[in-house]
Amino acid sequence: MPAKPAFEVRHSDTAGHGVFATRAIKAGEFVLQLTGEKLPSAQVGPQHFAVKVDQDLWLCSLGGRTDDYLNHHCRPNLGFTRGNVRLYALRDIAAGQELSFDYATAMFEVNGWHFTCACRARHCRKRVGGFETLSPAQKRRLHDRCLAYIKRANKA
Numbered sequence: 568m569p570a571k572p573a574f575e576v577r578h579s580d581t582a583g584h585g586v587f588a589t590r591a592i593k594a595g596e597f598v599l600q601l602t603g604e605k606l607p608s609a610q611v612g613p614q615h616f617a618v619k620v621d622q623d624l625w626l627c628s629l630g631g632r633t634d635d636y637l638n639h640h641c642r643p644n645l646g647f648t649r650g651n652v653r654l655y656a657l658r659d660i661a662a663g664q665e666l667s668f669d670y671a672t673a674m675f676e677v678n679g680w681h682f683t684c685a686c687r688a689r690h691c692r693k694r695v696g697g698f699e700t701l702s703p704a705q706k707r708r709l710h711d712r713c714l715a716y717i718k719r720a721n722k723a
C-alpha cells in the first residue's frame with residue numbers, strides 16, 4: 568500500500584498558502600521532491616514558479632504543484648541534505664507544522680533577486696536573496712543543505 572503523503576497545502580497566516588505536515592515526520596526522513604518542467608535560463612519567464620537546480624537548468628511550473636506552495640523560512644525544517652532536488656527533514660517535525668526550506672539554498676547567481684521575509688525566526692534575515700548575498704558565516708551554516716551546484720560553487 569502506498570504511504571499516505573506526509574503533507575498537504577493549506578492557507579498560511581504568513582504567506583498566503585503553505586505546505587503543512589499531516590503527520591509527525593522524523594529528522595532525516597525524505598519528505599518531498601521539487602518537480603516541474605526542466606528549462607534552461609533563457610526559457611524561464613515571469614509566468615513560472617522556478618527553482619534553479621543547476622548552472623543553466625531550472626525546474627519550472629505554471630502553478631498548482633504542491634511544491635510551488637513551499638514557503639521560505641530562515642530557520643526551515645527541510646533541506647537538500649543530499650544535494651539533489653529531494654527535500655529531507657532537518658529535525659523532527661510535528662503534525663500541523665508548516666514545511667519550509669531556505670530559498671537561498673536553491674538560488675545562485677540570480678541578478679538582484681530578493682524578497683522581504685516575514686518568517687518570524689529569531690535570526691530572520693529580513694531581506695532574503697540568492698546564496699551569493701549571504702555572509703561567509705551564513706554560507707558555512709547552509710552549505711550542507713544546498714543543492715549540489717551551489718555546494719560546488721561555494722567550495723571554489
Ligand SMILES: [Zn+2]
Pocket residue numbers: 640641642684685686687688690691692693
Ligand atoms: Zn526570515
